[in-house]
Amino acid sequence: MKKLLSFLSGFVLMAYVSSPTYAFTPLQGPILSAAAVTPNVMVMIDNSGSMDSIIWHSGYDDSVTYSTAYYCRAYGWRGCTDWREIDAGASFRPNSVVQGNCPNGQRLFNRNGDRCILMPDPVGGNSTRFDGNYLRYLIEKNIPNSSIPTDYRMNVAREVTKSIVTNNRGLRYGLFSFNVNSNQAGGSLLRDVSNLDKADGVSAAQAQANYNAFITAVDGLSSKTWTPLAEAYYEITRYFRGMTRYQGSGTGNYTSPIQYRCQRNFGIVVTDGLPTYDRTFPTNDPLRDNPKVAGGNNLPNWDGVNNDGNNLNGDNEGDTLYLDDIAQFAYEVDLLDGSTTDKAGKSFNDSSFPRQNLTTYTVGFATNNDMLRDAAAHAGGTYYTANNADQLNASLSSAINEISAKAGSGGAGASSSATLTTETYYYKTLYDPKDWRGTIEAYKLDPSTGRAGKVPNWTTDTTLVAATNTALYETFSNGKAVGLSYSNLTAAQKAALDGSVTSPLNGSSLIEWSKGVSVSGLRARSVLLGDIINSSLERLSPADKLASSVVGSTSYDAYLATKAKSMTSSLLVNSNDGFFHVLNATTGLHRYAYMPTPVFPSLKIIAATDYATSGSHRFMVDGQISVADVELNNSWATLAVAGMGAGGKGMFAVKLFGADGSNTPGALWEISAPAVSDKSNQWNDLGLTYSKPVVARMSDNKWVAIFGNGYGSFDGKAALFVVDVSDGSLIKKIVVDENKVGDAGYSASGNGLSSPQVVLNAQNQIQAVYAGDLRGNLWKVDIDTSSSRKLFSAGEGHPFTAAPLVVEKPVEKGSTNEGYLVLVGTGKLSEAADKTDKTRQAFYAIWDKPSSTATVTVSELLPQSIVGETKINDETYFTTSKSTIDWAKYKGWYLPLVYNNGDQGERVIYPAQTTLGRVVFVTAKVEANDPCESSGSGRLVELDLLSGAMLTYPVLDTNGDGRVNDDDAFAGGVNISGGLPGLPVIVDRGEKKPTQTKIILLSNGTAKFIDEKAKATGISRRIMWRQLQ
Structure with a gap:
């Protein structure tokens, strides 16, 4: 039975030092392998x-025997007295040829007249070797001395x-x-x-x-x-x-x-x-x-x-x-x-x-x-x-x-990607390393239990095949969106694709193969969707309200009505077949696919006949996707903005729906870093785009996409990019950490800014941006003034890779503005060393107090802790401390991810969520003692948002009766084994049964359903407009 598992190439030499990409080296495959x-x-x-031997001039071809020429072996007052023919197969040293009347460093040769040819001696002591045929070439082609290379092979x-x-x-x-x-x-x-x-x-x-x-x-x-x-x-x-x-x-x-x-x-x-x-x-x-x-x-x-x-x-x-x-x-x-x-x-x-x-x-x-x-x-x-x-x-x-x-x-890796749910369906993504196919499955949820059936209602293994594939394919060429066809590409794009394969294959073969056409000499596929490992799976829903109107305008209300009437419910996903995909959420049929141009050089790799059997894997389009309602030229539209993750240094946007009721997707723009470092290029500081973009209005009502620069950029900076969402043009780049040599805290491994979160006002206008970086810093950025400050530092070795959760802090007596709580955990799971890293990580809640400019330190936070574990009905629940917070003394709280001082490499790699006054997050822990094992584990943590204390009422269905009441035990969360837990999907079960179900997709491909109490007790409010699914 088939087992489904869930989820450098070119350096420019400058003085023989290639442009640095710093030491971020993502694994080209699932981390749990x-x-x-x-x-x-x-x-x-x-x-x-x-x-x-001397380095050859670029035009030299050693398979060609060049014309006869002569070198001078002895020189007198009348000139050269001993001309000898250059033996094409012989080896010469600088002192094999006399200088004669030539300038220093040059030697005397003859072919239809005397020639002074540079014979540099970088080895020293006349030890540098020159092939006779190469000397013939320099003479025959009349190569200028200034163009002759002066270094030697060993150096x-x-x-x-x-x-x-x-x-x-x-x-x-x-x-x-x-x-x-x-x-x-x-x-x-x-x-x-x-x-x-x-x-x-x-x-x-x-x-x-x-x-x-x-x-x-x-x-x-x-x-x-x-x-x-x-x-x-x-x-x-x-x-x-x-x-x-x-x-x-x-x-x-x-x-x-x-x-x-x-x-x-x-x-x-x-x-x-x-x-x-x-x-x-x-x-x-x-x-x-x-x-x-x-x-x-x-x-x-x-x-x-x-x-x-x-x-x-x-x-x-x-x-x-x-x-x-x-x-x-x-x-x-x-x-x-x-x-x-x-x-x-x-x-x-x-x-x-x-x-x-x-x-x-x-x-x-x-x-x-x-x-x-x-x-x-x-x-x-x-x-x-x-x-x-x-x-x-x-x-x-x-x-x-x-x-x-x-x-x-x-190994046989296993991991899960993000998932999404509607009122009745649950979707999950999987991959199979046997052929690196990706799969999306749709399950109908039981309306009374919130559980999914055992058999999917549809799967892309049968809906996304060549016979039924009628999707519209696009890419970018000459700065505009075009149909994905070889004939629509630029000459340079064609040449690059043509040069990557050998005849009878060509660039057109690769393009057609990518669209599902069977091509002799390229990999055969029965399923067209490539593996989905780190991409989020996003829902395009006619019922989603993703923005708000400007005061005095009703245009957005009219747009919502158009959406509800005409939008096709869809799923959006990035895949390592090189595409951003749009699928019909009801049928699973393929609607649209966009190929970012940075993946072109890698098409030959995934199209190779032995790609699935050789053990290779290549990330292509693997980043996070954001969906937003925006105004484009005074007309509302819904679009997706996405990155390439470990697949490349690029971002792109696709329009999904328009105010005219158009359901035909189309690419809007694409940006990418240069192939080699070019400080004059405005995208030079863009790294691998792991950041999930945020789309919102600036204070001048201009719609923008905001994202961190990602990891592995040429200069290792941490920066926030702000681009015009209509065309991708750069509005500003705000560098929060230059990471220059000689700076305090300089890191040779480089830095990079992760996914941001924004504070919005009622008009959907950005008030502030929060984001963490790889060096353990949490930043607050004002995009109007292009200024930033370090809000908190967890220290080196404690990277922030998930987007923060930002909520309003409740107003204390006598105050009118208490600022925000920024909640986020530390940890990383994307490089080889991460799997065995046991550095103690933590989850933090940082108070961004109005008018405060100082960087918060760990010593200013209230410590909470995991204090016990209890096994009930084959599940292990844990309890945490119940310390109350004194806001006059503390500037937040934190929970170290360790129990009984047994550091096991537990970390946070997904953003936290809030529901009913509680903070909800999952942790990830891999088998650090045996990296060959593909298992993982973690915890679901649910605490009081304001203090980090264990809740004062039972929150989990510990006795398994399908409801949460006083018969259940107090707990701060539950341990999860059998696989790494993914981002929880929260389903409200309704008023008749005040219970929430959290669906957590594990890295082994199974979904875990956890029932929790649906009782509102908190008063904090999320500041992002997107409704929690």
Whole structure:
């Protein structure tokens, strides 16, 4: 039975330092999977003598033999006395050619006349190498000396490697190179694989020390040996197996870097030529026999095919070609057997993860050969080529990007997305990692019990298929919305899509495939909806009142009447098939799909025939969606504004309904950050758009969309964007944290602003904006004055990723304005290290007192606590403290997310809600001791909003009789096991049965129904106009 589970590529080199994206590295897959285990990456850099070769000019093609030319070997008073023909296959040094009468640094050549050609010596000591054919090229093409590159391969390899690793420290890295001892055979470990960023069990100081040591090791590489590629890579397999050294330097056994049975392991080989002195391998390797090949002792010819060179007893360049065999060996064998256990105490032969292997990526630096291509192809990786610094930078970036994506393939992850309910239906989203399909299911709720049936009324597995797909598809091209067709794209868009696939496929093939057309050579799909992991599921309802009229105007009332009469009830969702989707909520049929242009470069990945089987996953459009009623050019309309989440640095808006009764959706605008840092670009500080936008009026009645800049921006700032909701034009960007080097509290990991919440007046005009950031700061922003102040600081390691809940604080005696309470929890669950992070988080209620400008500290808050747990009817309920708050003494309250000092990594990742004077929120807790497990848990917490105290009356149906009364126990909430709890959907059961049902979708795909008391006791009022569903 099918089990449904619920829910870098290009850097620009500037002085060999790629534009920083800071250390936010989202997992390319569900967090509750083996993706949460940081991959091991061994980088092997060629340190042979040829790495002292000069970097080639961009126009040079080494497959072409250029015209004959001559170099001067001796020079006298009459000129050159010894002209010699340049041997295209020879290697030259600067002092191989005399300077003659040329300026310093240039050498004398001749082809139809004397030429002075720059021969820089960046290695020093006349050690820089120049290929004869390259010198012929410079002369034949008359390349200006000012355009001739002046760096050499080893230096570029060092600097680019450091740059890429520096900007992707979320992986575990090690370093290997060829031996430089007397026999120069094989290779040696220069740096053990280790964490370069803070992780569970690795302090920030230790991670920094590891990083410094790695950089130092890379800086120490020099070009002084042969090229034993296969021998060195074989030594790497012994390292990953924890075996004795064969040719590696040092003593004793290696310690395998593989920590967990589900951990992915990768090797990156950077080399500039064919092997030399590469034919010595042991005959006693315990895994030497390939069961797929007749006979035994299959090393080094692992595949048994006689294509390993023309002289198997020779040591010259290309005599032996074994790297592809050794890479295949590393990919096919089990590096660790069941005789040992991982850090979680589980056998490495666990049936869920029976094999630990090594995936290989190869980068041909100034070389292009079949051995490197085959090595990657036979070992699950990708082959890249590069001739200069920019290309090497892009190739290594792409390899690291793919590794980050493939890290999620080792396990069966499970997670839930946000859900929505109407009066009678409950909708939930799911995904299946077997083919990365997404599913939306609709269930009718029983009007008496509030429970859903066991069988959905409809599912997109049958409603969103090619045969019934009549949706309107759109994208953006030349700054305007167009039908999603190859013919409507710009020349640049077409070229990018065409270049991402090989003939007979082209860009048109990808576009048509994305719309559900079956295309030979691309992945076959029976269901068109892609996986839905982090996107919210929003309801477009004819009955929703999402705004208010300006005083004296009745236009909005008229619009509401039009909505009620003509709007098609719909569901809105982002999906990792690359689209924002609109579906009919009654039938599940597909109405509309919009593809943001930043996903174009990734279409080839999700369309690949092996996408569902290779273990890869790629986020495409995965952000949060907001729905709002707005005035566009003095006419009311309903629109959606959404981000791309981990899928990209972009925001877009789609008009869903108009005052004329039009139900045809259409894209309004799209914005995105530049592909590489460009400080002149107004969107340069836009990061991955995790922020859920808020749409409202400014004080001048201009309608705007407001959102945090997200995470992983180029400069690591935290900023609030305010854009015109009609066209996406930037009105203002308010930077709340510059995060500059040298600033107090500067963070090398960068910052970013999360989802905002706004305070509105009766006219739907913005009074203030509140938002938290990754560094644990809670900000209040005045968008009229573009000013901000830090309202509260929870401190580093306590990120705010959810939008705050803002309510009016009740007026005390003698006061007329008591300001607001801002309620929000801390925690993050989007990067690999988050899963094992046990930092103690908390839920906070901060009083924004009128006229106060000081930053509130934790010491000024009333502490509450979880004080006990009781098991009743197979459920575990917990009690909390009942401390009352003295507002003359405290500026709010907080609840640490811990019981009995047992820190288990509990955190808040969803916004709080308020109902009936209570604050309601869920927490998330993952299995921190075994990151290979895909289970999760959490709590539903329900407390007095004003004080954080446990309620003075029973609020949960603890005895299971379907009602809440004095027969139920007092509790502050209930523990939830079996999966991470999602954002609760609150259903009011009506006056006849004063009970609320909270429906919580767990990460295992099941919905948990919890009955609670529906008795109004509080007096605080939410300040957002959107009704609580």
